Amino acid sequence: MFKVIFMKRAGGISVFLFFLILFFLVSSCATQRLQLYKDGKPLKLSEYEKLALKEYTEGRYENAIKVYQAILKNYSSETYAVVWAWYEIGYCYYMMKNYPEAEKAFRKVINEYQDPAAKRLAQEMLGRIIEEKKS
Secondary structure (H helix, E strand, O other): OHHHHHHHHHHHHHHHHHHHHHHHHHHHHHOOOOOOEEOOEEOOHHHHHHHHHHHHHOOOHHHHHHHHHHHHHHOOOOHHHHHHHHHHHHHHHHHOOOHHHHHHHHHHHHHHOOOHHHHHHHHHHHHHHHHHHHO
């Protein structure tokens, strides 16, 4: 009898430890903060771009949007960076299937900026959104 109780408790402890470790892993990932500033100052534009790409490729689209918004805020005079940040924001929303927000960002690229490549791609994405809505 002692052996059965001990094994049940040992199994229960193993399950408890497994879930405890899993909880800490998940919570540490969830609370990992984006480093959008260093010593209270904005990162370099290239650092923001690398960080946004990393967040995007790892499927953390909301984080990528936050990084692109930091580019908009801190590098508003860099027109090339701003237009592409808006495009990427739209693309992240598209990937999240948040089509209204994606449309807003793509329309901003088309209506407010003169970069022909960004405009063309934004128009293509609007076409994709229309097709997605049909299906």
